[in-house]
């Protein structure tokens with residue numbers, strides 16, 4: 001191992017939050033009371049929390065200082081102006097509509113840009129994104145390259161759109177029946193896989209030929225830019241900010257969950273270039289979020305977000321971020337644990353199909369694996385498989401995603417490499433007794449976004 005394969009944390013720790021581990025007997029009670037759903041475990045009962053990287057970021061001293069500069073005026077807050085100016089500069093889009101988080105922006109975009117019956121091609125679905133598309137009468141069409149559905153295929157830029165699939169969809173349905181293309185950078189459910197600049201450019205060229213708009217799901221755009229710099233020819237010396245800006249120069253706007261790459265705990269926004277769409281979005285934002293100058297966020301939150309977005313583009317930050325995730329992934333690979341390859345930008349995904357080959361997908365192997373990991377170690381993770389995929393709106397059957405995974409999601413700037421070691425050791429020890437992991441069945445199944453609040457019991 002080279003000294004700088006895994007750079008040390010590029011920060012000093014100035015404020016700490018104690019964590020504690022409860023006993024195994026207590027964890028057994030907790031996981032039963034949570035209906036084997038890690039979303040329902042009280043945070044105090046978790047030792048290392050890798051449920052999500054969403055809103056779990058640690059803010060910097062500068063961001064906290066910015067919080068004190070909150071202008072909580074109902075209208076025209078100076079923090080909004082700062083955020084607007086920052087996003088314009090870093091993303092290059094003309095208009096900004098703030099929202100309380102990413103799905104608030106997805107709600108607005110889906111309402112203004114989708115007519116019922118239209119298709120929205122995307123590079124793999126995301127739960128809340130697809131939900132809002134379908135709620136507005138849209139039909140999601142997966143146009144990600146085939147390799148993205150194969151956990152063990154290690155190819156670079158596994159998040160790319162397959163241009164042939166997109167072309168075929170346009171030919172079959174007609175360009176007028178495509179609402180827009182939704183391009184996620186990186187692709188969360190594929191394992192945090194990036195999209196290459198070349199692919200973004202080609203998608204832009206193809207959609208432009210048909211007058212189809214291209215909107216980014218910008219949630220992890222900084223992580224995506226790091227992969228481009230690291231792995232795509234011609235970008236090795238480019239500043240991260242320049243790469244992000246080039247990526248977005250090919251789009252018509254984006255939705256953003258600030259809870260990820262803006263390094264804050266709450267917030268989001270919608271960006272648009274089109275003036276007419278912007279005007280419609282502003283009319284709707286007052287219904288769902290608040291005035292167009294706060295959109296569900298406090299002034300102080302907008303200030304922290306403006307500062308955080310800029311910090312996220314510092315090379316030392318993003319390099320450590322991606323390499324810390326890679327450190328965990330490589331420790332697991334060295335021990336022969338099946339994970340999605342290559343290792344993505346925000347999480348390591350355990351491949352539950354290979355981890356629990358004794359369970360069928362309808363016995364929810366990933367859900368059960370996540371529950372077992374908590375029981376064994378106090379480490380909290382998240383199911384990203386059949387439970388998250390939900391049911392088909394029309395037939396009522398489960399969607400059966402090829403990827404059946406448990407996501408170990410690393411919060412930004414929160415844990416150290418030593419925490420990663422503990423997580424790796426916990427997974428390795430569970431792998432040695434994996435045949436004892438039992439299947440699950442629903443005792444409560446919510447109709448929408450069921451993974452958040454579903455409850456299960458063990459079979460047999």
Ligand SMILES: *Cc1c(COP(=O)(O)O)cnc(C)c1O
Nearest residue numbers: 101102103126128188219257259
């Ligand atoms: C988290 C996320 C969203 C939704 O954002 P929220 O802030 O949780 O509402 C959308 N897309 C992707 C890829 C995400 O990871």
